[in-house]
Amino acid sequence: MLENYFLKTTPNGVTQKEFQRLLAVQAAVEIIKASVGSGSLAHDAESVEKHVSKIADAIQEALAK
Structure with missing residues (x-):
């Protein structure tokens, strides 16, 4: 999922920083879905x-090292 994180070219109208944040958020959502997958939809959304945001921040911090 994060294999394109360091691409120099991004989709039109999207900065590299925005694109990286999008990928980090998508990865964070997948992590959360996997960890709460057996709960209710309301619980998952919560x-x-x-x-x-915290998980996406941690992903980006780890990739910056």
């Missing part, structure tokens, strides 16, 4: 809302 988990995404509470944690997606």
Whole structure:
């Protein structure tokens, strides 16, 4: 999922920073879905809302090292 994180060219109208954030958020959502997959849809949505930004931040921080 993050294999395109360091691409120099991005889709039209999207900056590299925006594109990287999109990929990090998509990865974060997948991590959350895998960890709460057996819960209700409302619980899943709550988990995404509470944690997606923090997980995406952590992904981007790890990739910056």
